[in-house]
Amino acid sequence: MRAxxxxxxxxxxxxxxxxxxxxxxxxxxxxxxxxxxxxxxxMGQLLSLADDSVLPKPWREALSxxxxxxxxxxxxxxxxxxxxxxxxxxxxxxxxETAIHAASIGQVHRAQLHDGTRVAVxxxxxxxxxxxxxxxxxxRRVLLLANVLPAKANYDELFARVESLFxxxxxxxxxxxxxxxxxxxxxxFDSLIVPEVFPELCNESLLVTQWIDGVNLKDxxxxxxxxxxxQENEILRDQLGLSMLELLFFEIFENGFIQSDPNPANFLxxxxxxLCLLDFGATEELxxxxxxxxxxxxxxxxxxxxxxxxQVAEKMKLLFATDSEExxxxxxxxxxxxxxxxxxxxxxWNQCQLTKRLKDKILSFAKATLLRPPPAxxxxxxxxxxxxQMLLENLGPTVRAREVILNRVNKSSL
Numbered sequence: 001m002r003a004x005x006x007x008x009x010x011x012x013x014x015x016x017x018x019x020x021x022x023x024x025x026x027x028x029x030x031x032x033x034x035x036x037x038x039x040x041x042x043m044g045q046l047l048s049l050a051d052d053s054v055l056p057k058p059w060r061e062a063l064s065x066x067x068x069x070x071x072x073x074x075x076x077x078x079x080x081x082x083x084x085x086x087x088x089x090x091x092x093x094x095x096x097e098t099a100i101h102a103a104s105i106g107q108v109h110r111a112q113l114h115d116g117t118r119v120a121v122x123x124x125x126x127x128x129x130x131x132x133x134x135x136x137x138x139x140r141r142v143l144l145l146a147n148v149l150p151a152k153a154n155y156d157e158l159f160a161r162v163e164s165l166f167x168x169x170x171x172x173x174x175x176x177x178x179x180x181x182x183x184x185x186x187x188x189f190d191s192l193i194v195p196e197v198f199p200e201l202c203n204e205s206l207l208v209t210q211w212i213d214g215v216n217l218k219d220x221x222x223x224x225x226x227x228x229x230x231q232e233n234e235i236l237r238d239q240l241g242l243s244m245l246e247l248l249f250f251e252i253f254e255n256g257f258i259q260s261d262p263n264p265a266n267f268l269x270x271x272x273x274x275l276c277l278l279d280f281g282a283t284e285e286l287x288x289x290x291x292x293x294x295x296x297x298x299x300x301x302x303x304x305x306x307x308x309x310x311q312v313a314e315k316m317k318l319l320f321a322t323d324s325e326e327x328x329x330x331x332x333x334x335x336x337x338x339x340x341x342x343x344x345x346x347x348x349w350n351q352c353q354l355t356k357r358l359k360d361k362i363l364s365f366a367k368a369t370l371l372r373p374p375p376a377x378x379x380x381x382x383x384x385x386x387x388x389q390m391l392l393e394n395l396g397p398t399v400r401a402r403e404v405i406l407n408r409v410n411k412s413s414l
Contacts, residue, residue, distance in 0.1 A: 178280035214268030241397025262387020
């Protein structure tokens, strides 16, 4: 992996900033991140969620390929990894040598246990831990070069948060525990499925879970999402949107943990119309104070005054007493657009252009606060919230959004 990091350094050293804005350079960067896997590829996936105002379009289009088209490694490399990870005899009656999915830190193979149970086998790529810190530093250099991050702002705490979560994702034993945790917590949700995990076959570098038949949510949305949904699938589309919202607010207000990766590849739509949740590596705990503050901010935005919103924002360190009136107004306007779906008994995400309208408000607030980084503890919570909003825009459901959020707020013990 050190050699891979050197590859990025060499690319950066000899390339003027203008060239990075060209499609060819963007494609070379995406291929390089795909090659490196690990933190470098994961950061590329995060960047691909940005819009044209944050990241030049050629970069975003190239990096978006990392979301679902990562290159898998050949079976002759993967089989020894599985054999070394197993604590016992080979448990598989059969296993597909071609991966059905490849991601930043590993790939998944379909298999069958000796008793006939169909399973998904997720194996981690070796040597990723050593590269996390150097990969992130190289990505930071890329962002500075493209003027995505201001040179004088201190983003050390945010990058430390990213590094910590990336390292956690490399530990499949932790992910195994989160599968078990979520499967128990969500058993009362009829519309959600969490695959069963096989703990005796899992460790830090191997994860074996129940195989669930279904269609990747990204593929389902490309065929059935807004504005192309077929009439017979409108009810299912709305149900999927409702499930996403209920899951999000359950996690924030009751669960105390969020799966912070909004990648649509982490969801399956099953043949009976349920939403299957995959990949709990990026699960993050939300401390009690943060959850209480977020509840208060939601209530202030939905039924409070401008003064109430600003008061909670200052408590969350999103605003400071020294901030200008322009910054305060920008924050309130940003929150008005963010919370718009929850001011309606029913809200349609079909062609609502929420992300497009929110972009200008976010940029105005960032400018008014001199691009001050937000509190690090909000980074992945915001990623999950905004990512869910973007998924809903692509899906286009009509959902009783206000009822969903207020029900969860009122049920919570915060």
